[in-house]
Amino acid sequence: xxxxxxxxxxxxxxxxxxxxxxxxxxxxxxxxxxxxxxxxxxxxxxxxxxxxxxxxxxxxxxxxxxxxxxxxxxxxxxxxxxxxxxxxxxxxxxxxxxxxxxxxxxxxxxxxxxxxxxxxxxxxxxxxxxxxxxxxxxxxxxxxxxxxxxxxxxxx
Ligand SMILES: Cc1cc2nc3c(=O)[nH]c(=O)nc-3n(C[C@H](O)[C@H](O)[C@H](O)COP(=O)(O)OP(=O)(O)OC[C@H]3O[C@@H](n4cnc5c(N)ncnc54)[C@H](O)[C@@H]3O)c2cc1C
Numbered sequence: 648x649x650x651x652x653x654x655x656x657x658x659x660x661x662x663x664x665x666x667x668x669x670x671x672x673x674x675x676x677x678x679x680x681x682x683x684x685x686x687x688x689x690x691x692x693x694x695x696x697x698x699x700x701x702x703x704x705x706x707x708x709x710x711x712x713x714x715x716x717x718x719x720x721x722x723x724x725x726x727x728x729x730x731x732x733x734x735x736x737x738x739x740x741x742x743x744x745x746x747x748x749x750x751x752x753x754x755x756x757x758x759x760x761x762x763x764x765x766x767x768x769x770x771x772x773x774x775x776x777x778x779x780x781x782x783x784x785x786x787x788x789x790x791x792x793x794x795x796x797x798x799x800x801x802x803x
Contacts, residue, residue: 651675657682659788662697663767666774669782670717679780684787691728691768700763705733707758718773722759725769730761 656676658665661683672679685696693700706714706725714721726732733739735756741749774780 651677654678655680659791660696661685661687661771661782661784663763663770666767666770667714667717669774669780670777673777673780677779681774681780681782682786682788683782683784685784687771687782687784691762691764693764697763697767700767702763703760704763704766705758705760706730706766708756711759714770718770721769721773724773725759725761725766728761728765728769730759730765732757733760 652675654676655678656669656672658669658672658679658681661681665681665683669679669681683696685694687694711722718724734753735758736749736752736754740751743749771782775782
């Protein structure tokens with residue numbers, strides 16, 4: 648029995664969320680189109696649509712695990728691209744205004760630190776390697792209009 652839900656899925660936004668969703672939908676739709684309003688560089692670069700991307704990012708274990716389930720080997724890809732594994736409370740110094748510097752501990756927990764543009768770039772590369780995903784940069788969605796077929800319960 649076919650596992651396909653429909654012919655075409657459209658994802659609005661080609662950030663971390665949109666690319667992850669596209670990776671999942673690719674197994675259930677013939678074609679997945681990701682519409683992204685920004686123009687996208689061929690490298691890991693900051694862009695206007697993700698204003699938070701200049702802030703340092705650490706990918707917590709849960710997010711990393713989830714991305715690895717969608718794109719097997721994602722952690723390896725990210726590490727090879729330059730992400731750094733950091734021990735929580737061992738390699739990061741925490742300070743609180745009321746108690747000062749907290750003692751260093753090894754909780755056996757690590758996070759993978761990278762810039763958000765790098766995380767997204769590696770994710771984009773993985774999503775683009777899937778044959779039925781098409782990323783369409785420079786496409787700003789202005790309105791969502793249900794088609795006649797979809798409005799009556801059919802697949803788009
Ligand atoms: C200061 C700060 C620090 C953070 N630090 C961390 C951290 O350390 N670790 C961590 O895991 N997370 C961190 N986050 C959260 C993380 O950045 C976000 O959760 C993540 O970027 C959300 O991804 P997203 O794809 O859901 O949304 P976004 O990154 O907001 O992407 C949305 C995308 O949709 C596109 N878009 C929007 N409107 C349209 C439209 N009409 N048509 C087409 N495209 C459109 C945008 O251009 C963008 O590409 C931080 C966030 C902030 C603000």
